[in-house]
Amino acid sequence: MAEFPVEGLALSCRPLGENDRLLTLLSDSHGLIRLAVPGARRPKSSLAAAVPLAHLRLQVGGNRGLRRVRQLRLLRSYGGLGQQLETLAAAQALAELCLALVPDEVPAPGMLADLLLQLGRLEAFVREPQAGVEALAVAVQGSVHLLALGGYALPLGRCARSGEPLQPPIGDRNWRSSFVPADGLMIGSHSQARLVLNASELALLQRLVRPAPPRRRDGVLMGPPVVWLRLLELVACWCDEHLGRRPRAFRLLANSLNGLLESGAMDGDAPP
Structure with a gap:
């Protein structure tokens, strides 16, 4: 050749x-x-x-x-991402996910561009005080994108049981959706659920299919760290079910963020 x-x-x-x-x-x-x-x-x-x-x-x-x-x-x-444990862990997690999703010697349009986009976002925050939660958000949103490109998109549009549109009523504190890894999301609370999301949490997850990260008008990332950790676990469970494994760096990222929350270095009670 x-x-x-x-x-x-x-x-x-x-x-x-x-x-x-x-x-x-x-x-x-x-x-x-x-x-x-x-x-x-x-x-x-x-x-x-x-x-x-x-x-x-x-x-x-x-x-x-x-x-x-x-x-x-x-x-x-992108070696500079190693200056922060969280940015490095997020980058490693996305790289691991690509290794699981992309076949050998078969064109994979869009995967490289999206991964480079996420790494660039991580680079922008590597020296910032909020690098931890930003890295967590990039890992979650980047995973949602890569899974879709690789043919394993999270089904976020309709209830996996009834087929009804998943339209979380923001402000309704009693509304719930259940995540069952084998099927997706269902309206209501179900015994088989691995995670149960409220309306705000599901709305945040649904926004992750968009190109830009979900931010308020002042530029602050939407959602507190504890919610992003729940969404990371949801993505990890989806990977376990449909890819047979989750990126090992997910655990490193989650442990680091949990440590920051426990030490008080990050505010885990900010409103979504």
């Missing part, structure tokens, strides 16, 4: 042999593609930029077996 160019985001890297790396790249044109990066573990290698969360443009070749990277250009590194 002749050499060809490919652009994508490095989702994972691991050692290969003595000096090489095995790179798993997310691209529009090839979905997930696994490549050998010769000499990338040598300090002065021209291919040393093949590391996780690096946006790369590559020249790839090889006739059989594992294809090899011939040339590499670093377009952007």
Whole structure:
């Protein structure tokens, strides 16, 4: 096979042999593609930029077996997300979700663009005091987007049991919807429910299919951290049921946010 160019985001890297790396790249044109990066573990290698969360443009070749990277250009590194545990955990969770959703060597239009959008949002908050809850929100909304692109969209429009539209009556404190991972959301409280959402919580979840994060007019993120943690658990349960596993970084993110709430570093009682 002749050499060809490919652009994508490095989702994972691991050692290969003595000096090489095995790179798993997310691209529009090839979905997930696994490549050998010769000499990338040598300090002065021209291919040393093949590391996780690096946006790369590559020249790839090889006739059989594992294809090899011939040339590499670093377009952007998201390594700075490691300055905050929460932003790094959110980025890792979204990368793990792509690894579970995207098939090998099959085009995956839209996945790369959406993942890069979410990583850019994480970068904008990495040094901000509210980085924790913003990272949590990005992880939840990004997961909702990626699941839809990967063919496992959360069914947020209609009751899974009756087929009635899911139209949460904001302000009705008694209204409830039940989340059953095998089916979706149902109006009312049900014994099989993994989570029960009130009207405001469901309305917030439904807004996550939109491109922009849900914010008030003053720019503050809608919803308190405790609600975002509940939505993270809902997405995790959906992944367990339909993908067979949840991203491991979900737990790291949830534990970190719970720790911040318990320490009083974040206000968990703000109104949604």
